[in-house]
Amino acid sequence: MDPLIADRIQFSPRRDAETVEAGLGFAPKFDAAGLITAVAVDADDGTVLMVAYMNAASLRLTLALGEAVYFSRSRQEIWHKGKTSGHTQEVVEVLADCDQDALVLRVRQRGAGACHTGYRSCFFRRVALAGEGADGCQAAGLVPVYAEKCYDAAAVYRK
Amino acid sequence: MDPLIADRIQFSPRRDAETVEAGLGFAPKFDAAGLITAVAVDADDGTVLMVAYMNAASLRLTLALGEAVYFSRSRQEIWHKGKTSGHTQEVVEVLADCDQDALVLRVRQRGAGACHTGYRSCFFRRVALAGEGADGCQAAGLVPVYAEKCYDAAAVYRK
Numbered sequence: 001m002d003p004l005i006a007d008r009i010q011f012s013p014r015r016d017a018e019t020v021e022a023g024l025g026f027a028p029k030f031d032a033a034g035l036i037t038a039v040a041v042d043a044d045d046g047t048v049l050m051v052a053y054m055n056a057a058s059l060r061l062t063l064a065l066g067e068a069v070y071f072s073r074s075r076q077e078i079w080h081k082g083k084t085s086g087h088t089q090e091v092v093e094v095l096a097d098c099d100q101d102a103l104v105l106r107v108r109q110r111g112a113g114a115c116h117t118g119y120r121s122c123f124f125r126r127v128a129l130a131g132e133g134a135d136g137c138q139a140a141g142l143v144p145v146y147a148e149k150c151y152d153a154a155a156v157y158r159k
Numbered sequence: 160m161d162p163l164i165a166d167r168i169q170f171s172p173r174r175d176a177e178t179v180e181a182g183l184g185f186a187p188k189f190d191a192a193g194l195i196t197a198v199a200v201d202a203d204d205g206t207v208l209m210v211a212y213m214n215a216a217s218l219r220l221t222l223a224l225g226e227a228v229y230f231s232r233s234r235q236e237i238w239h240k241g242k243t244s245g246h247t248q249e250v251v252e253v254l255a256d257c258d259q260d261a262l263v264l265r266v267r268q269r270g271a272g273a274c275h276t277g278y279r280s281c282f283f284r285r286v287a288l289a290g291e292g293a294d295g296c297q298a299a300g301l302v303p304v305y306a307e308k309c310y311d312a313a314a315v316y317r318k
Contacts, residue, residue, distance in 0.1 A: 005297060008291075008295055008296045008297055009288065009296070009297050009298075009299055010296045010297065010298050010299065011299055012298070012299075012300075021276055022276070023301070024284070024300050024301045024302070024303075025298075025300060025301065026286050026298075026299040026300055026301050037196060037210055039198050039207060039210060041205070041207060045205065046200070046204065046205025046206065046207075047205065048198060048200060048205075048207070048254075048263045050256065051196055051198060051256060051261035063286065063288060063299060093285050093286075094285060094286040095207075095282035095283075095284065095285050095286070095304065096282065096284050096285075096286055096301060097209065097210060097274075097281035097282050098274055098275070098276050098278075098281045098283070102210035102281075103286075104207045104282050115256075115257055116257070117180055117181070117257050119257075122256035122257045122261075123254035123255065123256050123263050124254075124257070125183070125254065125255050126252050126253060126254050126255075127185050127222065127252075127253040127254070127255060127262075129168065129222060132167075136167055137167045137168070137169045138164060138167055138168050138169065139168075139169050139171070139184075139185075140168055140169065140170055140171075140185040140222060141171075141183055141184060141185055142182070142183045142184065142185050142255060143183070144183075145254065
């Protein structure tokens with residue numbers, strides 16, 4: 001794919017709800033900050049790898065390159081995932097939801113993991129409720145879901 | 160589960176990034192509007208069913224009830240998914256991501272579909288690029304991914 005076509009990709013205008021929900025024009029809804037939610041899942045087994053955000057420019061780049069390009073809210077910049085680490089995400093398919101304010105990216109994660117912590121997925125802990133405390137409250141805690149990390153994040157991100 | 164325990168579920172304070180990312184305290188990050196992104200996936204086959212949002216109260220209710228309770232941004236109210244249609248979502252597991260600003264709900268969808276349009280998933284269309292137009296632009300369009308709807312939305316939501 002050609003990054004130069006990114007600027008020439010046209011989205012549809014958002015007309016009425018019926019057109020957005022039942023039509024075949026791609027009319028993504030960006031929020032007040034200009035962002036749309038993007039959920040990256042493993043194209044082969046469906047595991048949710050990460051949740052991130054895209055602005056219009058990064059969405060166009062994603063479609064043009066066939067690799068996931070997000071917008072980093074913390075750095076306030078275009079974020080070509082894995083560009084420096086080599087852990088890019090090949091985009092197999094982009095899905096839009098009914099009101100077109102969220103996207104699912106079915107990806108093939110290159111390199112070992114999608115999460116900067118070293119796990120395959122950012123969702124490496126599940127929520128559990130602990131028993132009732134003396135104050136009658138129940139603390140919500142987290143339980144690891146992976147036996148181990150899948151790559152050495154410190155080595156990958158060391159500069 | 161008991162809805163009355165919802166108010167007694169305690170989240171952890173958000174200390175430093177290291178604690179949030181590597182610790183086992185559940186310290187969900189709600190955005191400026193008091194919401195956290197929640198991605199519901201089929202617990203059995205991993206299909207992404209919908210992307211919605213929760214405030215602290217709906218998250219506590221979800222954990223207490225074991226059913227998905229969201230916060231409707233359009234109606235600005237607690238939204239117990241499927242409470243009226245019967246299409247509730249049994250929550251098998253809630254996962255938190257590294258910085259704890261997004262959740263994945265592994266659910267069993269009761270009734271036929273998660274989407275109000277009648278499809279099993281809200282993500283019933285994929286994005287495709289059309290050929291180059293006379294103006295040099297490429298229109299991004301949508302292509303259906305399901306052969307058919309899985310229930311009659313008009314009948315379910317008719318009052």
